[in-house]
Amino acid sequence: MVELLIIERWLLRSNRFHVLLFLDWIKERYDPCMIAIEGTDPHLRRLLEEDYAASLPLREELNHSGVSPRRVFLDRADEPGGALVIGNWVKIFARNVEALERLFPTLEGFSEVRAAGVAPWILEHLTEGWEIQWVSNCWLWHLPPGALQQPPALFPTHPLRSKDATLVNRHWEHGGDEESEHYLRRQIEDHPSMAIFEEERPVAWSLVHWDGAMGPCFTLPEARGRGYAAAIAWELSRVLLEMDRIPYFYTLQENLPPQRLAQRMGFRQGCAAHWFGARRRTEAR
Numbered sequence: 001m002v003e004l005l006i007i008e009r010w011l012l013r014s015n016r017f018h019v020l021l022f023l024d025w026i027k028e029r030y031d032p033c034m035i036a037i038e039g040t041d042p043h044l045r046r047l048l049e050e051d052y053a054a055s056l057p058l059r060e061e062l063n064h065s066g067v068s069p070r071r072v073f074l075d076r077a078d079e080p081g082g083a084l085v086i087g088n089w090v091k092i093f094a095r096n097v098e099a100l101e102r103l104f105p106t107l108e109g110f111s112e113v114r115a116a117g118v119a120p121w122i123l124e125h126l127t128e129g130w131e132i133q134w135v136s137n138c139w140l141w142h143l144p145p146g147a148l149q150q151p152p153a154l155f156p157t158h159p160l161r162s163k164d165a166t167l168v169n170r171h172w173e174h175g176g177d178e179e180s181e182h183y184l185r186r187q188i189e190d191h192p193s194m195a196i197f198e199e200e201r202p203v204a205w206s207l208v209h210w211d212g213a214m215g216p217c218f219t220l221p222e223a224r225g226r227g228y229a230a231a232i233a234w235e236l237s238r239v240l241l242e243m244d245r246i247p248y249f250y251t252l253q254e255n256l257p258p259q260r261l262a263q264r265m266g267f268r269q270g271c272a273a274h275w276f277g278a279r280r281r282t283e284a285r
Helices: 008-013 015-029 042-049 052-065 097-107 120-126 162-170 178-190 228-242 256-265
Strands: 002-006 070-074 082-086 090-094 112-118 130-142 194-198 201-208 214-219 248-252 268-280
Touching (some): 090 097, 112 120, 130 256, 162 201, 194 228, 214 228, 214 248
Antiparallel strands (some): 130 268
């Protein structure tokens, strides 16, 4: 097992890390996720080559600055076949069952986990040692090169401001507390975002998460039906493409409106992905 320390702010700005390391592996298991990417991320390669002791000053600097590091585990350093990211949510990616089983010891210290964007076959394997508490079934949608379609109407858009995190948090289904507001403020500060403002207040917006996924996207009830969501999604996708990133997002399988919008904009439906909460099974005494 190889443990890597990834600076959260670097990971936020390096969508290529997420795409190269994770989506490239998913496509080998799921044909619909054929996202053509070549090469090896130089930042990851350098981290793999560094001695563990060299990361100690970095750990101290992170602790002093208050920047939260994410722990990234690879199943092995030479030709890795799986990765597990531990943060507020756990992300698990693997090429095959053998790589997945090499990652399982990483979770030995956890009695409960919340996992995001996990492939169905990985969830099936986890049920052997974990009791699944809840599951949200989603689709991964991604934008192929040259496929972006302009919506019928465009509106002036501007990035969100740090102070807008309070409003975004109030309307986010996973928000509502100080921790989620802090998380959203970090995404606004470190990621591209897009919003439509009326009287200096955002009425529709979309962000980009730390792993490069677009969302949350929301339009206030009084501003719906004007095409704001399409305009924001188009502009944010355009910005991501200019940054040499791959626009992609997850949506609940039963949530059809954003999927219809994604199709009109040129996005393609990829593989299924699960968000779930699980508790480790305990043997009867």
